[in-house]
Amino acid sequence: MSRTLQLAEQLISRPSVTPDDAGCQQILGERLAPLGFTLETIESGPADFRVTNLWAVRRPAAATATKTLVFAGHTDVVPTGPFEQWTSHPFTPTHRGGKLYGRGACDMKTSVAAFVISIEEFLRATPDPKLTLALLLTSDEEGPAVDGTVVVCNTLAARGEVLDYCIVGEPTAVERCGDMIKNGRRGTMSGKLTVKGVQGHIAYPHLAKNPVHAVAPALAELVAINAAAGWDAGNAYFQPTSWQISNFHSGTGASNVIPGSAVIDFNFRFSTESTPESLQKRVHAVLDAHGIDYTLAWTIGGLPFLTTPGELVSSVQAAIVDETGIATELSTSGGTSDARFIAKICKQVVELGPVNASIHKIDEHIDVAEIETLKNIYRRTMERLEASLSR
Ligand SMILES: [Zn+2]
Numbered sequence: 064m065s066r067t068l069q070l071a072e073q074l075i076s077r078p079s080v081t082p083d084d085a086g087c088q089q090i091l092g093e094r095l096a097p098l099g100f101t102l103e104t105i106e107s108g109p110a111d112f113r114v115t116n117l118w119a120v121r122r123p124a125a126a127t128a129t130k131t132l133v134f135a136g137h138t139d140v141v142p143t144g145p146f147e148q149w150t151s152h153p154f155t156p157t158h159r160g161g162k163l164y165g166r167g168a169c170d171m172k173t174s175v176a177a178f179v180i181s182i183e184e185f186l187r188a189t190p191d192p193k194l195t196l197a198l199l200l201t202s203d204e205e206g207p208a209v210d211g212t213v214v215v216c217n218t219l220a221a222r223g224e225v226l227d228y229c230i231v232g233e234p235t236a237v238e239r240c241g242d243m244i245k246n247g248r249r250g251t252m253s254g255k256l257t258v259k260g261v262q263g264h265i266a267y268p269h270l271a272k273n274p275v276h277a278v279a280p281a282l283a284e285l286v287a288i289n290a291a292a293g294w295d296a297g298n299a300y301f302q303p304t305s306w307q308i309s310n311f312h313s314g315t316g317a318s319n320v321i322p323g324s325a326v327i328d329f330n331f332r333f334s335t336e337s338t339p340e341s342l343q344k345r346v347h348a349v350l351d352a353h354g355i356d357y358t359l360a361w362t363i364g365g366l367p368f369l370t371t372p373g374e375l376v377s378s379v380q381a382a383i384v385d386e387t388g389i390a391t392e393l394s395t396s397g398g399t400s401d402a403r404f405i406a407k408i409c410k411q412v413v414e415l416g417p418v419n420a421s422i423h424k425i426d427e428h429i430d431v432a433e434i435e436t437l438k439n440i441y442r443r444t445m446e447r448l449e450a451s452l453s454r
Contacts, residue, residue: 066183067438068163068431070094070176072156075165079139082108082210084115084202087138087172094179095119095198098186105218108210114203116215121196130227131195132448134178134441135212135405137204140167141423148425162428169429170422174232174437175200181441185449193452194445197226204401212401216408226409228375228448230441231402234419235394240433241383241440245414246376247300247369247395248403249332252339252361254346259356262315262323271321275313278325281353282308285346294337294345300369301334301395304342334395335367365399368406374451375411382443386436415440 070090079085092102100119108114115138123129143153143166151157153166163173182196201211219226235245258278263271285306288294294304306329313325331342343361350357370376376393383391406412417437421427 065435067173067176067180067434070180071163071168071173071434072165074138074172074176075156075167076154078154079167079202080142081139081206082112082114082203084138087175088115088117088200088202091138091175091179091198091200092117092119094183095121098183100196100198105215107214108203112206112210114201114210114214116202116211117198117200118215118219119198123193123195124191127193128452129193129195130448130452131197131225132445133197133199133226133229133405133409134182134232135199135229135401136171136175136178136232137201137211137401138172138175139202139205140170140172141205144425150426153427158431161431163431163434164426164428166427168427169234169417169419170427171232171234171416173429173434174234174416177434177438177441178232181438181445184438184442185445189446189449192449194449196445199405201401208401213404216404220408224408226405227411229402229405229409229412230375230379230444231400231405231412231414232416233400233402233414234416234422235414236416236418238418239387239389240417240436241387241389241391243392243394244379244383245395245397245400245402246372246393247335248365248367248397248399249301249334249395250339250367251364251399252331252333252342253364254329254331254362255360256327256329256350257358258325258327259358260321260323260325263321265319265321268321273321274325275322277353277355278327278357281350281355282327284349284353288345288349294331294342295334296336297334298336300371300393301336301367304331304333304337306331333367335369339363339366365403367395368403368412369395370406370411370413373411374448375413378444378447378451379413379415379440381447382440385443386439
């Protein structure tokens with residue numbers, strides 16, 4: 064049985080639903096300490112939502128020109144949903160038809176296991192590397208993510224720790240491990256728009272003010288900007304910025320009452336061609352031009368990040384070709400991840416992990432054959448970065 068598979072199964076057996084790490088990081092720490100890693104557990108959050116984070120680092124023995132490669136990920140998993148809907152118990156790793164089933168099989172306990180085993184293999188062949196190796200793990204990626212990776216990043220930033228490369232093990236592949244990696248993510252920003260009107264009898268509209276009628280033309284204008292990709296055109300790495308209404312609430316439920324207010328929630332997924340300020344300014348301009356009486360509360364969920372092709376991207380691309388023959392696709396699609404926090408203290412960040420088709424679902428699973436592939440891609444990337452340091 065492959066050692067990566069064995070470790071992945073050990074982790075899947077732990078019911079580590081956010082924010083409970085359920086002992087996963089201890090298992091990993093026990094593998095890393097004998098390899099020369101210094102372990103630091105950073106707990107954060109209130110007593111009823113305590114998050115466990117692990118920062119493990121292995122520096123070269125002798126003073127040398129080094130660069131730091133961080134493997135980042137999470138030991139927590141999303142809730143299982145009803146056990147009876149699973150074919151086998153979500154926390155009992157089970158094999159069927161060449162696949163390993165269990166919560167976290169894809170997102171992302173196999174990646175975490177592959178981090179550790181690839182490092183073990185790398186250090187066996189290169190016992191004294193110039194590369195500084197580190198792991199950054201959290202038990203709060205799937206939850207609010209306020210006491211997880213961001214806390215570790217802030218701690219490292221305060222110490223002046225320099226990170227050069229980071230591989231986040233999120234499941235990025237579409238059909239086969241290695242076919243897609245993320246070299247950036249869009250930003251996310253939400254707005255809650257409250258339009259004020261005057262409630263009244265439908266039969267006496269001159270005594271009322273209908274907020275839905277007031278806001279409708281402005282929304283039509285915003286929709287038109289969106290349809291024309293008019294926020295920005297995107298760029299070589301990003302799709303155009305997208306704006307979507309997620310909720311629209313108004314009315315009392317009665318058919319003879321003009322509502323007193325309307326509340327509209329919307330969200331931007333934005334590229335590096337726009338900023339929160341530029342988007343906010345345009346939305347306000349449209350609303351103001353229509354003379355609407357409103358308040359608007361903004362929440363920035365995450366800024367976009369982009370790693371342009373360089374040492375890390377080319378090493379990962381080459382490692383994938385060597386292992387699988389695939390010319391990987393660079394993408395910035397999908398939701399946000401903890402990479403948005405790491406990108407603030409690390410110039411080159413990519414996400415590379417297994418096929419994401421079954422993540423967060425009932426009967427989450429991974430192809431067993433892909434587990435070795437992923438581990439080998441990680442190891443080959445380390446070998447390439449080490450070789451570039453020795454050049
Ligand atoms: Zn994940």
